[in-house]
Amino acid sequence: MNLRAAAGAGETCGAEEADAPRAPVVPLVAGLGARCGVPVSEVLELIAASCAAAGYAVRQVTALATVAAKAAEPGLTGAARELGVPLRSFPAAALADVRVPEPSAAAAAAVGTPSVAEAAALLAAGPGAALAAGKRKSARARATCALAVGAVSDNGALTAGREGAAAVPSTGAVIVMTSPNPPRRGPDRRTADVGEPAPDCAPPGTKEIQ
Secondary structure: OOHHHHHHHHHHHHOOOOOOOOOOOOOEEEEEEEOOOOOHHHHHHHHHHHHHHHOOOHHHEEEEEEEHHHOOOHHHHHHHHHHOOEEEEEOHHHHHOOOOOOOOHHHHHHHOOOOOHHHHHHHHHOOOOEEEEEEEEOOOOOEEEEEEEOOEOOOOOEOOOOHHHHOOOOOOOEEEOOOOOOOOOOOOOOOOOOOOOOOOOOOOOOOOOO
């Protein structure tokens, strides 16, 4: 599934008449968990489905986020490249400190944190962030996605994707993927070297995608 198809799927839920006033675009962070080898198409389809189910458009996603162990997973880096947004990664210990509605003991045992998708989305969206959509699995259950939106500051500006990610040390906190048609770039988007290569796949049956 290419970017145009994924974006189209996400747009359907919030389609507006051409002459209707447009509502402010709320920037979202998509937190992602993934099994080793998940294809880009499955990740893009999941992001589009998550946005559509929550009433958002794929174009509102301004960053992807995951655990540091998955920072070089091709399915995630490829999705970031297709969307033209950064992929942010956080240490498992930092994600484990984030309170989420659906912690998983199995995920904690597998990757060191009871939540990847929800915790990564909240952490990347910044202080005071809230979940816009809880954890959702892809059709083939090889990836999970959660959406978060940043808090509104005193002057009415959203803090999404700015304060939270920068406050947490990471071995590859921001990876900016290039795209043939990248969106406008904000002041918080900077390149960083990718640290370790993608780890080996976890043993079959482990809950590494939470």
